[in-house]
Amino acid sequence: MESREFKDFIYNHFSKVSKAFSSPKRFELLDLLSQSPKTVEVLAKETSMSVANTSKHLQSLLESRLVTFKKEKNFIIYELVDDSICDILSSIKALTETQMVEVKLTRLDYISKPYKIEALSIEDLPTFLEGEMTELIDVRPSREYEAGHIPGAKSIPITELKEMISSLSKDKKVIAYCRGPHCVYATEAVEYLKEQGYTAYLLEASVHDWKQINQNN
Amino acid sequence: MESREFKDFIYNHFSKVSKAFSSPKRFELLDLLSQSPKTVEVLAKETSMSVANTSKHLQSLLESRLVTFKKEKNFIIYELVDDSICDILSSIKALTETQMVEVKLTRLDYISKPYKIEALSIEDLPTFLEGEMTELIDVRPSREYEAGHIPGAKSIPITELKEMISSLSKDKKVIAYCRGPHCVYATEAVEYLKEQGYTAYLLEASVHDWKQINQNN
DNA sequence: CAACTATTCAACTTATTAGTTGAATTATAA
DNA sequence: TTATAATTCAACTAATAAGTTGAATAGTTG
Structure with a gap:
């Protein structure tokens, strides 16, 4: 050859x-x-x-x-x-966002809604979860939750948020996450929660991001 | 939208x-x-x-x-x-080799030459370099060496190996590397060195691999 | 300025790819 | 066994991509 x-x-x-x-x-x-x-x-x-x-x-x-x-x-x-x-997918996404600014801008624009939404990064999570005053919710379809989720998260699929919202206490801060920054489920969830008078935050990360950071423990 | x-x-x-x-x-x-x-x-x-x-x-x-x-x-x-x-390139290469076995086999087959060549991995390198009895050579074109190389490596482009071989001592073990496992320069270099009576090894890694492992120091 | 060199553009051919629709296959459950 | 639901296959159209050749451009050097 x-x-x-x-x-x-x-x-x-x-x-x-x-x-x-x-x-x-x-x-x-x-x-x-x-x-x-x-x-x-x-x-x-x-x-x-x-x-x-x-x-x-x-x-x-x-x-x-x-x-x-x-x-x-x-x-x-x-x-x-x-x-x-998964790693390749997220490297390509990251590269795309750094090189093609319009993608990042469009995402941020699409996500900004009437209610100002505060986004947390995966590094912020542990400090937020300390103390019992926060609740982490996974708003993806339940199948995806079952296939793997961030420990401590509760499954509330976006499609069932309306019915299940009563299970969340207004005294707690609610943190919602979904498939990652390019998925809109969590944004929609936070938007709805705020409309209903909750204190809600968006976690801009995926289960995969979480795993990558916590693979050593 | x-x-x-x-x-x-x-x-x-x-x-x-x-x-x-x-x-x-x-x-x-x-x-x-x-x-x-x-x-x-x-x-x-x-x-x-x-x-x-x-x-x-x-x-x-x-x-x-x-x-x-x-x-x-x-x-x-x-x-x-x-x-x-570079990370994306190497992830895709790695994925290709694990999923499409024929690629790995072809590479190993192509690399196996009359002289049996011993391949080192990047992790073996530090132990090999300890003591002054080894010499690490970079056989890529000199432009690539100048753009970045493994510390301690000497530039001997494959095209100039014949002329420069006298600068290498037969008392030392020679370790050759090139662009990575899918590049054949180092294989050719080791083959030639062995023919000439040197003790030579192949380092199956690229500068990029080396950087990834040593980015913390 | 003229000659030269490195690079890009334009026009074209051939091959590959994404997508549609409707029929065929396969496995399960009645 | 037959009906049904999930999935794949086959045939086709329209769009996109890779590669060739030859001409055009732009920057350098004598």
């Missing part, structure tokens, strides 16, 4: 894996799967794609070995093969 | 950055630039592309803001905008 042939071979493979991230919808699929395993149907609904097209994307992700699936009843449940994919 | 519209906007941008990595030649360009800034001509030669095509790829990298350039005389020198790009 010639040197050039060898290089072409390996760079072809590197780029094949990179291609998995290079379509907006496929990136979104991987991002959703980084929260928890999901069925084709759920993925199609969340990404606003046809089921057929979702399936096709999943096939291509299978081919580049970034996802696997398991069967359960007559559902096929897809999941990421490796946690390092 | 609607929720779907917002998602489409940000995922479009994430994928735009990812697209930079998704062509084999562009990945190779980024990989070369991760070693040191380079001119269009050098990049074209190293990747076996026409200058026009190289330029076009560089334009697209400029557009996705992964590279910048500076002018020097009538040369245009491209460089990466951010060190985090």
Whole structure:
């Protein structure tokens, strides 16, 4: 094997894996799967794609070995093969925000709502949680909560916030988090909580961010 | 702005950055630039592309803001905008090797040569360097050495190894490194040194790997 | 200024990709 | 076994990307 042939071979493979991230919808699929395993149907609904097209994307992700699936009843449940994919997703997101300022601005703009929302970073969390006067809530779908959550967090899916709000005490500060800074569930939750007279904060971090920082303990 | 519209906007941008990595030649360009800034001509030669095509790829990298350039005389020198790009490159390489076994096998196969070569990992390095009986050599082009190298390493570009070999003592163990495990310069160097009767080892790591491990000191 | 060099642009061909729709497959449950 | 629900396949269209060649531009040096 010639040197050039060898290089072409390996760079072809590197780029094949990179291609998995290079379509907006496929990136979104991987991002959703980084929260928890999901069925084709759920993925199609969340990404606003046809089921057929979702399936096709999943096939291509299978081919580049970034996802696997398991069967359960007559559902096929897809999941990421490796946690390092989450790291790659978040490095690319971070790079995008630093290099393409418009993305950061759009996000901040989209998140700023009539009620001023105060955002905490993951480093602030421990000090906030000290003392019993705060409550941490995870507003993602319950499946994602079950697949992994920040210790001490209570599951209140955004879809059920209205019904479950009474379980939260107005004497406590409420901290809401969701899939990460590019997901709007937590923003919506904080907005609603403030409207209802709660003291609420946004945690701008994902479970994955939390894990990365706390992997040593 | 609607929720779907917002998602489409940000995922479009994430994928735009990812697209930079998704062509084999562009990945190779980024990989070369991760070693040191380079001119269009050098990049074209190293990747076996026409200058026009190289330029076009560089334009697209400029557009996705992964590279910048500076002018020097009538040369245009491209460089990466951010060190985090190196991290992304190496995560993708690592993921590719774990998921696509054929890549790892091909690399190991390509590297195995008539002379059995012993490969050291970056963690082994400090113990090997203790005592004055080893010599660490950097066999990349001198420009890349100048842009950054492992402390204590001596620059002996692979192209000049024949002439410079006399500067190495046969009483010392020689450790050679290059751009990383997917670059063959160090392998070729070790092979040649062994033929000439030296005790030589391959360091399977890049300067970037070294920096990552030693960033705290 | 003229000659030269490095780089980019423009026009074009070929190949690849995203997405649609409707039919086919597969597994479960009645 | 049949009906049903989940998923995939196949055929097609429209859009995008990679690469080639040759001309254009811009900056340097004699």
